Amino acid sequence: MLVLGLESSCDDCSAAVVEEKHAGPVLRSLVRESQDAIHGPFGGVVPELAAREHLLQVRTVMAEALAKAGIGLRDLDRIAVTRGPGLVGSLLATFSASKAVAWHQGIPWVGVHHLLGHLNAARFAAPDLAFPALVLLVSGGHTHLYLAKDWMSLQLLQKTRDDAAGEAFDKTARMLNLGYPGGPVVDACAQTASRAGVPFTPPKFRDGKASWSFSGLKTGVKLRVERNPRLAGAGAEDPEVQELCRSLQDAIAAWLLKPIPELSRECGALSLIISGGVACNSRLRTEAEAMAARVGLRLAIPEPRLCTDNGAMIAAAGALLEPEPGPWSQNADADLKLGA
Ligand code: KG4
Ligand code: ZN
Numbered sequence: 001m002l003v004l005g006l007e008s009s010c011d012d013c014s015a016a017v018v019e020e021k022h023a024g025p026v027l028r029s030l031v032r033e034s035q036d037a038i039h040g041p042f043g044g045v046v047p048e049l050a051a052r053e054h055l056l057q058v059r060t061v062m063a064e065a066l067a068k069a070g071i072g073l074r075d076l077d078r079i080a081v082t083r084g085p086g087l088v089g090s091l092l093a094t095f096s097a098s099k100a101v102a103w104h105q106g107i108p109w110v111g112v113h114h115l116l117g118h119l120n121a122a123r124f125a126a127p128d129l130a131f132p133a134l135v136l137l138v139s140g141g142h143t144h145l146y147l148a149k150d151w152m153s154l155q156l157l158q159k160t161r162d163d164a165a166g167e168a169f170d171k172t173a174r175m176l177n178l179g180y181p182g183g184p185v186v187d188a189c190a191q192t193a194s195r196a197g198v199p200f201t202p203p204k205f206r207d208g209k210a211s212w213s214f215s216g217l218k219t220g221v222k223l224r225v226e227r228n229p230r231l232a233g234a235g236a237e238d239p240e241v242q243e244l245c246r247s248l249q250d251a252i253a254a255w256l257l258k259p260i261p262e263l264s265r266e267c268g269a270l271s272l273i274i275s276g277g278v279a280c281n282s283r284l285r286t287e288a289e290a291m292a293a294r295v296g297l298r299l300a301i302p303e304p305r306l307c308t309d310n311g312a313m314i315a316a317a318g319a320l321l322e323p324e325p326g327p328w329s330q331n332a333d334a335d336l337k338l339g340a
Pocket of ligand 2: 114118139276277308309
């Protein structure tokens with residue numbers, strides 16, 4: 001089955017052709033138009049600008065994905081598109097365009113929950129993964145841990161009480177004037193550090209409930225920059241900036257992984273999936289490998305280009321869903337709930 005997957009829930013416009021085979025999905029093409037240059041000067045995504053840009057990009061990414069896969073619209077067995085959650089103006093660009101194309105060409109069409117997309121990104125490298133699995137979804141908007149009994153279910157176990165882990169990276173990069181988006185630049189800067197700087201203190205929760213908090217990191221970085229204003233303009237070549245990035249990255253990786261061993265025992269989990277933009281992080285990837293080996297979990301982290309938002313993960317999830325019977329009354333939903 002050949003599936004065209006489309007994703008535009010935030011600031012990336014992406015299309016991919018995926019061939020769903022008996023053994024699992026095979027990536028035939030992946031195209032992604034970044035809007036980093038547009039949002040960079042603002043230090044974050046500007047929803048109206050993102051939506052307008054998606055409208056300009058959607059036709060190109062679709063056509064390029066088909067051309068790179070060496071197929072035409074008529075060869076498609078299905079079109080899958082992100083239905084939500086996300087920025088509604090952004091979502092609508094690929095959602096409406098794909099509906100129109102599918103209707104015109106008579107191609108079965110299905111709307112996909114964005115987080116089921118991130119989960120299914122792991123199917124490319126590990127289609128035979130054993131369940132139940134713990135699923136850590138970490139991005140600019142999510143820091144959530146789920147239990148999955150298969151590729152289509154996510155049951156929430158715990159989530160951040162405040163900022164997402166990706167926000168901590170993005171805001172740190174902003175305070176240090178390192179560029180946008182923050183994750184990749186902080187990661188690169190941390191890797192050049194010869195040692196870690198002063199460690200960040202982990203948050204304590206008085207109610208004893210398991211969860212995460214990352215807003216303290218933002219305050220921690222702010223205080224360090226206030227005490228040493230030179231850091232804000234020193235750049236990625238500066239040893240102190242590198243050490244600060246390394247401490248931040250070490251803290252985020254360690255805090256994210258801390259609850260996994262105990263929860264995996266409690267839930268009888270056999271595998272651990274980590275996905276979402278922050279799953280590109282070098283430190284998180286190596287620490288997760290060491291931890292999974294220690295605890296006896298099979299680890300599945302998609303390759304970096306499939307961790308950040310992309311059309312391939314939406315195609316992979318859409319391949320496992322029933323297409324809409326039509327007429328297609330479904331609409332994009334900025335606040336789409338899992339299981340809806
Ligand atoms: O999944 P994603 O592409 O979009 C959302 O749904 O949010 O994730 C984007 C987030 C951003 O916060 C970005 O800074 C972060 O993923 N990110 C990283 C890395 N690459 C991207 N964070 C840490 N290390 C990275 N290498
Ligand atoms: Zn995402």
